[in-house]
Amino acid sequence: xxxxxxxxxxxxxxxxxxAERALGIALVSAGLATxxxxxxxxxxxxxxxxxxxxxxxxxxxxxxxxKDDQFASVSKVQAPNPADDFQVVNEPLxxxxxxxxxxxxxxxxxxxFGTTRKGFVYKFICAVGGSDARQVFIANADVxxxxxxxxxxxxxLSPQDASARLIAAMYAQKPIEGFDITWRALVPVNIDTxxxxxxxxxxxxxxxxxxxxxxxxxxxxxxxxxxxxxxxxAIAVSITTPRLAPGExxxxxxxxxxxxxxxQP
Numbered sequence: 222x223x224x225x226x227x228x229x230x231x232x233x234x235x236x237x238x239x240a241e242r243a244l245g246i247a248l249v250s251a252g253l254a255t256x257x258x259x260x261x262x263x264x265x266x267x268x269x270x271x272x273x274x275x276x277x278x279x280x281x282x283x284x285x286x287x288k289d290d291q292f293a294s295v296s297k298v299q300a301p302n303p304a305d306d307f308q309v310v311n312e313p314l315x316x317x318x319x320x321x322x323x324x325x326x327x328x329x330x331x332x333x334f335g336t337t338r339k340g341f342v343y344k345f346i347c348a349v350g351g352s353d354a355r356q357v358f359i360a361n362a363d364v365x366x367x368x369x370x371x372x373x374x375x376x377x378l379s380p381q382d383a384s385a386r387l388i389a390a391m392y393a394q395k396p397i398e399g400f401d402i403t404w405r406a407l408v409p410v411n412i413d414t415x416x417x418x419x420x421x422x423x424x425x426x427x428x429x430x431x432x433x434x435x436x437x438x439x440x441x442x443x444x445x446x447x448x449x450x451x452x453x454x455a456i457a458v459s460i461t462t463p464r465l466a467p468g469e470x471x472x473x474x475x476x477x478x479x480x481x482x483x484x485q486p
Contacts, residue, residue: 262355268362269341277307277331280352283320285345288360290337291316297333307331322349371396380428384457384476387430391423391474392459400425406434414439420472425479428456433473437465451475 267273277283285292292311295318300306307322316338322331332346341361372390374383374397390397400423409418414437421432435450437443443465450473451458462471 262357264358264360266360266362266365267343270343271362272344272346273357273359275345275347275357276351276355277320277322277347277349278351278353278355279322279326279349281321281354283347283355283357284317285320285335285357285359286315286317287337288358289364290339290341290361292318292335293338294336295333296336309333320347371398371400373398380456383428387423387425387428387476388457388459388474391421391430391432392461394421397423397425400430411438414441414443427479429477429479431475431477433475434470435460435465435473436470437467440467442466445471445473452477454478 263275265273265275275283275285295309295311297307297309304323304325305328307320307326310319310321311317312319318335320331326349328349330346330348332344335343335345337343339361343359347357372386372395374386378386387397396402403422403424404420405422407419409416411417416436416438418434418436419431420434423430433450435445445460445463445465447458447460450460452475455475455477457474457476459474460471461473462469465471
């Protein structure tokens with residue numbers, strides 16, 4: 222099994238196969254030069270690293286075009302049986318790609334990865350069917366609808382008010398302007414019958430919020446006390462479910478002053 226990295230500007234299909242189809246396109250284009258433009262079959266909004274689910278023609282060409290962007294490369298696996306493979310051709314002027322499948326292609330879908338010149342990566346899963354040519358227009362969701370920067374805090378918040386806002390944001394997993402958010406599970410620590418593990422962190426200029434997962438691995442119920450869960454320098458602590466039955470888990474939210482605290486986040 223071979224993985225092909227197909228760069229923009231390169232012909233990605235056997236020249237004879239593409240030449241035959243290109244000749245057919247040229248003849249049709251000559252006869253329909255004055256016809257009204259065709260509408261795109263599919264218009265999709267996809268986020269970076271998202272999956273594009275589209276439809277590809279089984280008998281003709283499928284054009285995939287990016288809004289305000291161009292394809293830089295396409296990565297696909299070469300099928301061992303040529304009859305089960307598909308071809309990709311890059312059109313260098315607009316940066317579009319064209320897909321075509323071999324006669325007798327029997328698979329229900331084709332899949333590949335596309336990288337754009339702006340650095341976005343999309344996974345394509347295209348259902349194969351129909352005899353007409355297809356078009357797929359793709360716009361990037363983050364470009365079309367930018368995500369909000371995050372909640373903005375007013376100046377002069379007291380530590381209690383700031384902690385309450387931070388805990389609410391961590392509980393809802395919402396961004397806060399001025400905070401760096403990390404979602405990474407650290408190595409769990411065993412404390413008696415409890416397993417304690419930090420799973421996320423909000424770090425601002427003045428305050429740091431930590432999300433702690435606590436699991437009861439014992440055979441008896443456990444009641445968690447805030448002063449036992451949080452360190453001595455914690456400004457605020459909130460435990461979602463203080464009483465844990467055997468095998469149950471909960472999340473604790475802890476707010477501390479940041480190491481380099483010097484002002485409002």
